[in-house]
Amino acid sequence: AVYTVLLSSAWPPQSEAQIEVFFSPHGGCTDAIVKALGHAKTSVLVQAYSFTSAPIAKAVVDAHKRGVQVRVILDKSQRTEKYSSADFLAHAGVPVSIDAKHKIAHNKVMVIDSSTVITGSFNFTKSAEEGNAENLLIIHSPELAVKYVENWKIHAEHSEPYAGK
Numbered sequence: 001a002v003y004t005v006l007l008s009s010a011w012p013p014q015s016e017a018q019i020e021v022f023f024s025p026h027g028g029c030t031d032a033i034v035k036a037l038g039h040a041k042t043s044v045l046v047q048a049y050s051f052t053s054a055p056i057a058k059a060v061v062d063a064h065k066r067g068v069q070v071r072v073i074l075d076k077s078q079r080t081e082k083y084s085s086a087d088f089l090a091h092a093g094v095p096v097s098i099d100a101k102h103k104i105a106h107n108k109v110m111v112i113d114s115s116t117v118i119t120g121s122f123n124f125t126k127s128a129e130e131g132n133a134e135n136l137l138i139i140h141s142p143e144l145a146v147k148y149v150e151n152w153k154i155h156a157e158h159s160e161p162y163a164g165k
Contacts, residue, residue: 017141022122029122029136030129033110034059036138040112045152046072047099047107051124057085061092072096073152073159075105085124090164097159111149115142 022029030053037044037059044063051057051074064070076098078084090096099105110118122128122136 017139017144019140020138022136022138024122024129024134024136025131026129027136029134030055032136032138033118033124036110036112036116036118037063040066040068042068042113043111044068044070044113045109045111045149046070047074047105047109047152047155048072048124049075049077049104049106049108051078051085053085053124053126053129056124057088060085060089061094064092064094070094071156073099073105073107073155074162076100077104079162086162087164090162096162096164097156098162099155099159101155101158105155107155109148109152111145111152114145114149116140117145117148119148 020032022032034055037056040063044060046060051072060070060072072089072094074084074086074096078086079098086096086098108119108121108123112118117139118136119139120134120136122134123132128134
């Protein structure tokens with residue numbers, strides 16, 4: 001389903017956002033993310049707590065191969081996670097960093113082309129799609145994307161490059 005929502009702290013609201021909503025298990029979250037990444041033209045910024053989904057990792061790498069500027073920040077647990085996509089991404093040439101400043105870097109965020117924000121409780125994992133009860137929002141709003149890009153940059157500043165195993 002797609003919804004139009006007014007976004008603004010002022011009244012009356014000044015801008016609108018198109019929002020798509022998905023739920024798991026088996027609600028199409030992974031497919032929606034892969035589709036959105038397939039439309040990326042200029043940039044993809046990722047922040048992820050757990051990133052083990054092969055289809056999502058492949059879509060990120062495919063965007064990178066198309067010339068899209070892709071950068072990924074992962075939680076420190078992804079250094080040692082048995083099935084992390086960190087190595088797959090790094091070996092494909094995608095710049096990956098580790099955010100170890102926080103107890104948990106629990107974000108699940110993608111910003112595509114500085115205009116679309118993907119967020120929610122949905123981890124980028126097979127379990128999130130197939131077994132967990134999670135939610136995903138795809139928000140088409142350049143105004144909101146600016147806020148997420150600013151936050152992504154703050155975390156990038158204190159993250160460490162990940163070279164892979």
